[in-house]
Amino acid sequence: MCETSGLTKENVEKKGTNFNFQDSDIDVLIESASRVIAPLWPISTFAARNPWMGLEKQSFEQVAGWFKDILDVDLYPSASMILSAKSRGEIHEDFVNMRLQRWLDSHSFNIPRNVAERFCHAALKLDPLPSSLLSSHELEKSVEEFSGLNMGSIESSFMQPISSHLEDRNGERLVNILDHHCIKWCKLYLDGSQAGWTMPNRQEGFYHTWQRLIQYDPALNKQQRKNLKDWPQDPHMALKEALAKLEIPRSKIQPYLEAHLLSLPGWAGMMLWHSEQSRHEHELLTEYLAVRISMEYTIIKPHLPLTNQRSEKKVSITPLLASWIHWGGLTIEEWSQMSSTKKYEYLSFAHSFDDKVRRKIWLEAWEQTHADQLSQKIASKQHEANGEKSSLAQLAFCIDVRSEPFRRQLEKEGSIETIGIAGFFGLPIATSELGSHHCHSSLPVILKPQRKIKEIVDDDGVFSKYQQRKQAVSSLSYTFKTMKQNVLASLLLPEVSGPWLTLQMVTRSFVPKRADRFIRNLRETWLRKPETKLTLNHVHNTGEEIPIGFSEEEKVYYARQALKMMGLIKDFAPLVVICGHGSQSTNNPYASSLDCGACGGESGGFNARVLAALCNLPEVREGLSSEGIEIPVDTVFVAAEHKTTVDELHWLYVPELSEAAQEAFDHIEAIMPKVSQNANAERLAQLPNFQSKLKNPQTEAHRFAEDWSEVRPEWGLAGNAAFIIGQRELTQNCDLEGRAFLHNYDWKQDENGDLLANIIAGPGTVAQWINLQYYASTVAPHYYGSGNKATQTVTAGLGVMQGNGSDLLAGLPWQSVMQSDHETYHSPLRLLVVIHAPSQYVKRLLNNDSAFREKVKNGWVRLASVDPEGRWKNW
Known part of the structure; x- marks a missing residue:
């Protein structure tokens, strides 16, 4: 695409359709083409994705x-x-106006500047051209008289699947039929144990399984099945043969593959993700393209050979002339008296200042307004910052934008200092809960886990009884699911489960809070999960892929790194609370999207507990002390979880407390009801269906979390617009409206710039992905969003579709970004990164980090800094 389109190897850049080149050449083309899509994680481990992560070399x-x-x-x-x-x-x-003047200065045109400005100012009002003008006889006649002139310089050509230009006898586009087939086969192959009947011979791979079964597909006619029966057994050969038979020139192969990947970016993205997770499936994207383009050839074969299948997209003169009449005040008489050269100049200018340019100017002005307002807010509040830090308790929260209002309410109560750090707390771990045979990577998806931490109990008898109870619950759930999917058992299931499910439906519908609480308490009472410990010590010779526990050196290393990232290497309070965060909602396929983005769609509580336990170990404190980090004897680390849907703090790990730590703990417990009440009142006031004057915020927050009919339990990270890296004093008294990621950073403790580089490379990247996911789901909901929650279908245990035959929807639902059918809640602004440090720190960062420099230069993120004297600078 753009500059990435075209072939990347010299030996495959030759024209023509002679396909005598190696499989490796096809692999190179597929890898280059795959940059137009992004990997898509299963919705159960929802991770924010930047839809354009492979395209950042372009602006x-x-x-x-x-x-x-x-x-x-x-x-x-x-x-x-x-x-x-x-x-x-x-x-x-x-x-x-500032952006307009900048655009005019950067373009050359041969019309008077005042005329151009008048036209642009009128066009920037964004009112549509009147339909009566566009269809008027006078305009049509003027266009016909001009049509003899060559407008070739404002033409463009592009690549689309050949099937998108053709229709069947019923008038349906063949690309839609092709999509239907591809969706069907992708669902069958990728099914995550949701289907009652699994795809036969799936272990042989996507292409080989498809090639075996396609000859029996009743959705194809006899001739199509016969053609595919004799199709090559190897996916590379099949792809090359299909491209050759479609007569795709070598110079157009990559753009053609890109076009097919973009036809179903969700399913293609899921294939790409799977190909990156397993060596067994590393060629899955190649197999997907082989299946898709082979089927395309089979479907369009009766229409071959084609003539003029790829035509240029010509520019229409009618709206260009109409724009000069409507916005430029030009009359038909004035137009008719112009020379051909002048007419061409006017039309070229109108074409250059098109709808995309106009909305680009508005977007940049919107972003500049936000930056200006943020800078004024920070500058006006800096003098109000406290001179000394609170010493009673320090609470470290995830940088998540939902932490900002909660932190602000905590700080208002006094004697509390809050800190911002990425919610996985720098721990590259996979976590495994008690009795689970599976583990979850509890860190950003851009990283890989290095250690596994498990929950254990010392008493084998207690553990055995807990496992029996847990197995009983799992068996009941498995039996229900199996019966539901079995052809014969599903006929009996309504008779068996009907009374219980009817009671559950009625109570969940009319008294959702009580029903959910009863069911949750019933489960917890039955399971009676015992107190657990964590496998912090390294376990040798386990035979597992990831080592269990930490070595003695690693314990000190990870504790030190986390404390440095928090800027907490001195002035420790008696109580340090490591706060993970998670969400609570019912009947919500997108529940994991509301959990910690830094923990791969899981709660950050497990990581918080691990870090707190590490920092309490005597050997870790001794190791930190030898490196100059002295943690006082009476300082105790505890772990908690911030429940974002109800704005409450739940304690996860509270060891024996010192007298000073107990005083701090009691203080937090005493102020928490007020903090929760105020935070809920502020947050719920933003929800469109909450009447603040009539309802209690805390009660209503729990209803939102427990009502299975609630499509918007919370706003999540909607509204995010800035990532502020600096001391809390910079923003402490600012109401940032829950729109800023806040990461602590003290440039004085970062002489070589490594801390800042790590923040940008890790949390900064995650924040950018979250920001662009919300941006894409807002500006292009039909392509990058996932539609209305009420009409979604969870499919294959992977994600959601609209109906039973759509693309696998990769973005956020309508209710996550819109407050009504016509009014947005999320402001689609590209992330503003604000660094609180001297300018030379920012210059060094840009010089050393080429990827970040590229993002700033090409407009994927915005960058500003605040120097130690409080001066704001836009980069």
Whole structure:
């Protein structure tokens, strides 16, 4: 695409359709083409994804133009979103004019500047061209008289699947039929034990299994089945043969593969993710393309040979001339009197200042307004910051934007210091709960776990009884699922389960809070999970892929790294609370998207407990002391979890406390009801269906969390717009409205810049992915979102579809970004990274980190800094 399109190896850049080249050449092309999609994780471990992570070598503007050309997908906010933001005071028109002047200065044109400015100012009002003007006889006649001139310089060509240009006898586009077949086979192959009948011979791989079964597919006609029966057994050979028979020139192979990947970016993204997880499936994306393009050839074969199958997309003159009449005040008489050269100049200018450019200017002005407002807010509150840090308790929260309002409410109560750090707390671990045979990577998806930490109990008898109770629950659930999916047993199931499920449905519908609490308490009472310990000590010779526990050196290393990332290497309070966070909701396929983004769609509580336990170990404190980090004897680390849906703090690990730590603990317990009440009141006021004057915030928060009909239990990370890296004093008295990721950073403790580099490379990348996931789901919900929650179908245990035959939807549901059918809640702004440090620190970062420098230069993130004197600088 753009500059990435075309062949990347010299020996495959030759024209023509002679396909005598190696499988490795096809692999190179597929790898290059795969940059137009992003890996898609299963929804049960929902991880934010940047849909354009492979395209950051191009500018955002280039990528937006390309998507508009080939897919008609807008990556800029719509006119209605922009005008709504303007009416709310989120866009200052001074910045719009500033951006316009900058655009005019960077373009050459042969029309008077005042005429150009008048046209642009009128066009920037974003009102549509009147339909009466576009269809008028006078305009049509003027266009016909001009049509003899060559407008080739404002033409563009692009690549699409051949099947997108053809229709069957019923008028249905063949690409839709192709998509239907691909979705069917992807669901069968990727099914996560949801189907009653699994795909036969799945272990042989996607392509080989498909090639075996396709000859029996009743959805194809006899001739199509016969053609595919004799198709090559090897996916590389099949792909090359299909491309050759479709007569795709070598120079167009990569763009053609890109077009097919973008036809179903969700299913293709899931294939890409699987190919990266397992050596056994490392060629899965190649197999997917082999299946898809082989089926395309079979479906369109009756239409071959084709003529003029790839035509250029010509520019329509009608709207260009209409725009000059409507916005530029030009009359038909004035137009008719112009020379051909002048007419061409006017049309070229109107084409250059098109809808994408206009909305780009508005977006940049929106972002600049946000940066300006944030800088003023920080500057106005800096003098109010406390001179001394609180010493009673220190609470370390995840940088998640939902922590900011909760931290602010805590700090208002006094004697509390809060800290921001990525929610996995720098621990590269996989976690395994008591009795579980499975583990979960509890860290950002850009990293791989290095150690496994398990829950254990010392008493084997207690553990055995707990396992029996847990197995009974699991067996009941498994039996129900098996019966539901079995052809004969499913006929009996309603008779057996009907009374219980009816009672559950009625209670969950009319008294959801009581019903959910009763069911949860019943489960907990039955399971009676015993007190557990963590396998912090390294366990030798386990035969596991990932070592269990930490060595003595690793314990000190990870504790030291976490404390340094928090800026907590001195002035320890008697109580240090490591706070993970998680969410609580019922009947919500997207529940994991509301948990910790830094923990791969899981709660951060386990990581918090591990770090707190490490920091309490005598050997760790001794090791830290030898490196200059002295933790006082009466300082105790505890672990808790911030429940974001109800804004409560739940204790997970509280060892024996010192007298001073107990005093701090009691203080937190005493203020927590007020903190929770205020935080809930602030947060729920943002939800469209909450009446703050009529309902108790805490009670209503629990209803949102436990009502299975609630499509919006909380806003999640909607509204996120900034990532602030600096001392808490910079923002302590600012109401950041839950829109900022807050990461502690003290440049004075980072002489060589390593801490800042690590924050940008790790948490900064995760924050950017979250930001662009919300951005994409807002500006292009039909392509990058997942539609209405109420009509979603969970499929194959992997994700959601709309109905039973859509793409695997990769983004966020409508209710996560919109407060009504016509009004957005999330403001689609690219992430603003603010660094509190001297300018030379930022310069060093940009010089050393080419990937981050590229993101800033190409408009994927914005960058600003605040120096020690409080001066704001946009980079």
